[in-house]
Amino acid sequence: MDFQDYKGVWVFIEVNDGSISPVSLELLGAGRRLADKRGVELAGVLIGEKIKRLVATIFEYGADIAYVFDQPIFKHYRTESFMKALLQCSNKYKPEIILFGATSTGKDLASAIATDLPTGLTADTTELDVEEETGLLLASRPAFGGNIMATILCKKYRPQMATVRAKVMKALTPESGKTGKIVEEICLLKEEDIRTKVLEIVKATTKKVRIDEADIIVAGGKGLGSQEGFQLIHELANVLGGTVGASRDVVEAGWIEHHHQVGQTGVTVTPKIYFAIGISGAIQHIVGMKNSGLIIAINSDKDAPIFQACHCGIVGDAFKVVPLLIEQFQQALLREEVHHGGKI
Incomplete structure (x- = not known):
């Protein structure tokens, strides 16, 4: 050529x-x-x-x-x-x-x-x-x-x-x-x-989470140990009004549906705040969230690769750290509601 x-x-x-x-x-x-x-x-x-x-x-x-x-x-x-x-x-x-x-x-x-x-x-x-x-x-x-x-x-x-x-x-x-x-x-x-003919277009009636449109994402990984442990992610996301994300391992384990998966084989996201909890930080996951505004990582392994990709890192047990965060955020929300006299 x-x-x-x-x-x-x-x-x-x-x-x-x-x-x-x-x-x-x-x-x-x-x-x-x-x-x-x-x-x-x-x-x-x-x-x-x-x-x-x-x-x-x-x-x-x-x-x-x-x-x-x-x-x-x-x-x-x-x-x-x-x-x-x-x-x-x-x-x-x-x-x-x-x-x-x-x-x-x-x-x-x-x-x-x-x-x-x-x-x-x-x-x-x-x-x-x-x-x-x-x-x-x-x-x-x-x-x-x-x-x-x-x-x-x-x-x-x-x-x-x-x-x-x-x-x-x-x-x-x-x-x-x-x-x-x-x-x-x-x-x-x-x-x-043209061999293909469009007879009708039927749009999906079920509403799925659009994780790529979320401003706050709380994502969890296999470090949470089990599907029951993963409920901690749902709790924090609920307090923050955010959306739940997950690593590939979590999806493959059946803890949550695929459309919550962040990463190369999932969804690429750019929220304002991204929590990576119990996620080691494989390249496959990093490429899906690296452009987030603020990345906060929580992991018990101080050498986890996720700490090289985050803005703020907390080395500790997620089952001790996250409940404290939930408590603090709940108190902050209550103070805000009192200050404004109603719903935020």
Whole structure:
């Protein structure tokens, strides 16, 4: 391949219920940094129906160019139709890097694109960088069960591609009024050419905890000893009005459902306050919570890796420390209620 033909950083802009997915805005921030380092333009690729109105947002969050496929055939996401559109655009304009959110849609589309081009794809990336001179994308992610960080390169093919987890990159502060170049594309695809048909969309009726939206997370690990011991986490979270989180070991032990899991194979979170109680601090867990505003760790092992990742650390028995915290927080809440004469 002649790498000279490939230039620019692209971000696939995922749209859900008429709005841009937050992870796509985060990737525009990461893409801007990579593009500036390479001295190239940053582009967002929008595929859907009636989505031209979203172009202004893409520019405000850092893009120089917007490639837009706005056709009725793209009303609903289907692998085949979106793949054909993005392949057409990629083969025509030849970007050197394409980034996708590591969502169900992003993972599905990225893997289909990588297979067809063909090129390499790094999945569930948590860190991104680029070599200025060579243009090599340095996509890093935990490997070997989260015990090490591996940096993966795609030396022989272009474009280089990666899916990136939500909450690990930071979106830029939007620049109101910023504009860019709009390139409208048409994909000559007919409905009868697509094997998958969307008959009905049924939204889930059960309400699950959205741990990635919580301001306060109290997370527990296997250091709590048992499911009964883990109830201490629920008690502290309840007092603080927070959400319960857990390490992978706790979920695998069946103490709590998977959607509470924080880490590489769970959810990436960025709360204002994160309690890590009885959690040793494996890389797999750290990558899921390292961008929290304030990290407070409680562990009986003074050499636990979690103390290298926290802002405040308490070495001690959680069953002695946490009840004291609960008592203090309860008293503080009572004082606050008395002071304000009612509910906080």
